[in-house]
Amino acid sequence: MTLLETTLRVNGTSRRLEIDPRATLLDALRERLGLMGTKKGCDRGECGACTVHVNGRRVLSCMTLAAMHEGDEITTIEGLAREGTLHPVQQAFIEHDALQCGYCTSGQIMSAVACVREGHAGDEDEIREWMSGNLCRCGAYPNIVAAVAAAAQVMEQHAPI
Amino acid sequence: MHPFEYARAGDAAGAVAALAGDPEAAFIAGGTELVNWLKDGIERPGRVVDINRLPLGQIEATSAGLRIGTLARMSDVAAHRAVRSGFPALAEALERSASAQLRNMASMGGNLLQRTRCPYFRAETDLPCNKRRPGSGCAAREGLNRTHAIFGWSDACVATHPSDAAVALRALEASVRVLGRGGERSIPLADFYRLPGDAPERDTVLEHGELIVGIDVPATPRARRSWYVKVRERASYEFALVSAAVALDLDGGRIREVRIALGGVAPMPWPLTEAERALAGLPLERAALARAVDGAFSEARPLARNAFKIALAKRTVVRALEIAGGMA
Ligand SMILES: Cc1cc2nc3c(=O)[nH]c(=O)nc-3n(C[C@H](O)[C@H](O)[C@H](O)COP(=O)(O)OP(=O)(O)OC[C@H]3O[C@@H](n4cnc5c(N)ncnc54)[C@H](O)[C@@H]3O)c2cc1C
Ligand code: SF4
């Protein structure tokens, strides 16, 4: 088996890497680029903890091979804040205490940013439906929904973010 | 994970050629099935051929119907205006599938080729499963078969097919366009899936190396008044226990012609042909609908733990007819 040379563009920076073709995007982010913010929960596409953005869309990094993403624009939780200012969704998660252990949180936040941008955060029912791919074993759901709803309002006022 | 080489296909003919010369090679599109199979050892390809750069992502609506490229993502098809207005059963089936993240990744062709969620098939340890390891037996036949088939199964395999979109596409009379070494062919979805018989390891009639290039959905008089009802054990992010897709043509308050396909009950989207006939000419009235649907279940063969699916499926069909007909 041969290693592959590829370039991954993550949070605005391009990195040339030699990777195993079997590496998922999640493993490449965590183990090769040291970006530990993206979490591995189930590694089977079921929990949403590994959610990142590829070309602005939310996807599961455990379900895709790193080799498939040459030239794509990848954003992780580490790339969300701007010059030390938290993204409105990050701020809302703190204000609404939308976590307990925090393991699902980076995935929840990445998913929520996309959920709001897609226009799927109109009310609490819509937020629950469109955030259903992010599980929280601590059951912080009520506060997560409240945080997303609050962030949606802030993002609307300050569009585009 | 078994080691494999990674290759990127530049065009459709190249993708077909890459697999034609290599029985150990597999296509990857969204990866949301294949990557799981690689992890669990369900598939062990020597080479993975990435088809994502092929120009097959279009969603075109013409007066003849929809032409959906195989790489169109579930989320984009579900959100497409012409799909929502002209083929609502398809939009509904897609939007009730998986999660927002998975729908952004998963391709339409890959969706049709997803495999059963039978827990024995998906097990991380090796259990008897003829679909996964031919000849090893079927752990579900006498085991936990609550979620399994009531139609079309064999003693070799009692699994159901999990795709929601395939059920809608069956009722919408879609066909699958496929490119092989000998050129392109079009396979009606009605002929695309195989019954398990004694070879449950083969789900479809697709040959190794044949590339799905797209899905065609004709603009029938029924497509616009179509709907999909999915019944599941959670409100969201779960496979169907039972589902029904219907497409209706009405003549005043009466049914002129209808197509019905069921999900969650068989190894393939299951057409309810007998009910289609019985419903023609009937008024949209619950008791009449229920009586006509009833007869189509005389052939159902439930397993030890899933007889409840008969009553559930009947009610799901009636509900779908009521919604499509504008009664609910
Ligand atoms: C947690 C979870 C929940 C889910 N819930 C649902 C649900 O509720 N409803 C539902 O319908 N689905 C559900 N799915 C399944 C999901 O829809 C499928 O995994 C997805 O559609 C597969 O598409 P893909 O492009 O990712 O396929 P891939 O994984 O890329 O490929 C799947 C198979 O198809 C082959 N293939 C892909 N494209 C082609 C082509 N063009 N020609 C020939 N062969 C090809 C590949 O070689 C592979 O064998 C769920 C999946 C997960 C992980
Ligand atoms: S039902 Fe089919 S998939 Fe499930 S264990 Fe039996 S053979 Fe395997």
Ligand code: FES
């Ligand atoms: S780690 Fe990717 S979905 Fe759970």
Ligand code: FES
């Ligand atoms: S905060 Fe613990 S899993 Fe969500």
